[in-house]
Amino acid sequence: MNTKTQTRSDGIVKEIINLDNISILELDKEEIISLFKSHGVLLFRGFDVDTNLFKEFTNLLSIDFRNYAGGAFNRRVINGDQTLLSVNDFKSEIKLHGEMYYQQNIPLMLWFFCANPPLEDGETTVCDGRQFFNEISSSTKELFSKKKLKFTVQISHQDWQKKYQTDDLNTLEEIFQQNNTHLTVNDDQSILLEYISPAIIPSRCGKYRVFINSLLPTKQLNPKILNFEDDSEISDEVVAELNEISEKITTEISWQKSDILMIDNTRILHGRRSFADDQRDIYIRLCSPAFSF
Known part of the structure; x- marks a missing residue:
C-alpha cells in the first residue's frame, strides 16, 4: 500500500498521505476525481513536490488556468507564470469565502501549494457551503x-x-x-x-x-x-x-511543506488564520477541472 486515504475527524477534508515515497504523478487519477467529487476538498501530504512538479501534477487534472485579473488582492507572480501566484498579500485573517465571487466568471477549482509553511499560525480554513x-x-x-x-x-x-x-x-x-x-x-x-x-x-x-x-x-x-x-x-x-x-463548522489545515490542497470553488469556502512570521509562502492556481463534476 503506497498511500493512505483517510477522512479527517471533521468529516470534510479527505487526506491522501504518501506512505512509500512514491511520486505524486503515480496516483490514480480516476480515484482522485472520485474522491474530489465526493468531498470537494482533498489534501495531498508527504509527497516530494517542488513548484515545477506541483504545476505538472495540477496540469493533469485541470484546464483553463487563468491569471488574477480583476482580483481583490495583490498577488505576486511566481517564476514569471501568471497562473502561479502567492497568496501572502498581508498577514491578517481572511474570513471564509468563495474565490472571486465578486464577479460572475469564477474559477471552478482551486489548487494551493505550500512552498514554505509558517513557523506558527496561518492555517488555511475550509468549510462545506452545503x-x-x-x-x-x-x-x-x-x-x-x-x-x-x-x-x-x-x-x-x-x-x-x-x-x-x-x-x-x-x-x-x-x-x-x-x-x-x-x-x-x-x-x-x-x-x-x-x-x-x-x-x-x-x-x-x-x-x-x-x-x-x-x-x-x-x-x-x-x-x-x-x-x-x-x-x-x-x-x-x-x-x-x-x-x-x-467558526462552528470551520476546519483548519496546518500547513506542512509541499502539501497540496484541491478545492471545489462551487461548494467549499476557504480562508485563513492570521500569522506573524515571514516564512509562510502558499501558492495558488485558479482553473477548471479537466473532468465533469
Missing part, C-alpha cells in the same frame, strides 16, 4: 432568497489598469460585460463598478443549496462596498450569525 446553508436560520435564508448582494466599488484610473491588466477601456468594457458587471466611466477615467450576486447558489448537481460568496471577508476588510441589491444594509446581526456559523 453544511453552512443548513446551519443558517430560516429568517436569514429567507432574506437571502429575496435579496442578492451588491458590490459597489470606485477604482482610480491607475488602479483599474493594474487590477484588470489593461489600459484599454474597450477591453475593460468587454471584461465587465463577460462578468455581468455594470460599469460607469467617470470624467477622470476612474470607474464605478456594480456587481450583483446571490449569497446562496444551487449545487452543480442541483440537489443542494450552497452558501458560498464573498460576503464575510468584504464585510471584514472593506464593509462600505457591500450592501443588498436594493442598497439596504446587511445588518450586523446577520453578519454576526454568519461569523458564528463559520
Whole structure:
C-alpha cells in the first residue's frame, strides 16, 4: 500500500498521505476525481513536490488556468507564470469565502501549494457551503432568497489598469460585460463598478443549496462596498450569525511543506488564520477541472 486515504475527524477534508515515497504523478487519477467529487476538498501530504512538479501534477487534472485579473488582492507572480501566484498579500485573517465571487466568471477549482509553511499560525480554513446553508436560520435564508448582494466599488484610473491588466477601456468594457458587471466611466477615467450576486447558489448537481460568496471577508476588510441589491444594509446581526456559523463548522489545515490542497470553488469556502512570521509562502492556481463534476 503506497498511500493512505483517510477522512479527517471533521468529516470534510479527505487526506491522501504518501506512505512509500512514491511520486505524486503515480496516483490514480480516476480515484482522485472520485474522491474530489465526493468531498470537494482533498489534501495531498508527504509527497516530494517542488513548484515545477506541483504545476505538472495540477496540469493533469485541470484546464483553463487563468491569471488574477480583476482580483481583490495583490498577488505576486511566481517564476514569471501568471497562473502561479502567492497568496501572502498581508498577514491578517481572511474570513471564509468563495474565490472571486465578486464577479460572475469564477474559477471552478482551486489548487494551493505550500512552498514554505509558517513557523506558527496561518492555517488555511475550509468549510462545506452545503453544511453552512443548513446551519443558517430560516429568517436569514429567507432574506437571502429575496435579496442578492451588491458590490459597489470606485477604482482610480491607475488602479483599474493594474487590477484588470489593461489600459484599454474597450477591453475593460468587454471584461465587465463577460462578468455581468455594470460599469460607469467617470470624467477622470476612474470607474464605478456594480456587481450583483446571490449569497446562496444551487449545487452543480442541483440537489443542494450552497452558501458560498464573498460576503464575510468584504464585510471584514472593506464593509462600505457591500450592501443588498436594493442598497439596504446587511445588518450586523446577520453578519454576526454568519461569523458564528463559520467558526462552528470551520476546519483548519496546518500547513506542512509541499502539501497540496484541491478545492471545489462551487461548494467549499476557504480562508485563513492570521500569522506573524515571514516564512509562510502558499501558492495558488485558479482553473477548471479537466473532468465533469
